[in-house]
Amino acid sequence: MGFLAEHYLIIKQLHILTAVISILLFFIRFILLMSKPGKLRPRWLRVLPHVNDTLLLILAVLLCFSIQQAPLVTPWLTEKVSAVILYIISGMFALKWVKSRPGRVIWFIISCSMFACTAYIAVNKNPLIL
Numbered sequence: 001m002g003f004l005a006e007h008y009l010i011i012k013q014l015h016i017l018t019a020v021i022s023i024l025l026f027f028i029r030f031i032l033l034m035s036k037p038g039k040l041r042p043r044w045l046r047v048l049p050h051v052n053d054t055l056l057l058i059l060a061v062l063l064c065f066s067i068q069q070a071p072l073v074t075p076w077l078t079e080k081v082s083a084v085i086l087y088i089i090s091g092m093f094a095l096k097w098v099k100s101r102p103g104r105v106i107w108f109i110i111s112c113s114m115f116a117c118t119a120y121i122a123v124n125k126n127p128l129i130l
Contacts, residue, residue: 004066011066015059018052023115025049029095030108079127080118087114 004011025048032041064070064077071081094107117128 002066004062008063008066011059011062015056015063018056018059019119021052022049022056023112025052026091026095026111026115030104033095034101034104076121076125076127079129080121083114083118083121087111087118090114 025045029041029045029049032039032045069077071077090107090111094104094111098104098107121127
């Protein structure tokens with residue numbers, strides 16, 4: 001048994017932890033943006049999400065290797081990756097690209113929905129669409 005297989009549960013728990021931190025940081029950033037739109041965010045809040053999401057991605061790749069499944073080959077994993085990409089893009093609309101409050105709220109809801117889809121697919125290992 002290889003290193004990744006032996007440490008699967010640790011990698012999985014760290015992946016879940018970083019996913020939870022990712023959505024929490026997204027909520028914090030959105031709330032600050034909506035309550036103080038012109039204010040600068042603290043440096044840690046500009047850096048930490050990128051560090052966390054990089055770690056989240058690394059752990060996701062390690063999990064793919066440890067379960068010997070790959071996106072574009074395994075339907076549930078393909079759909080999970082697609083939902084993650086949509087979560088990221090809709091989050092960028094909510095936090096950066098859209099300037100109106102109602103538009104930001106709509107994109108925030110879409111982004112949270114994509115995160116929920118990602119979590120559902122990950123837990124059930126079953127695609128929603130495919």
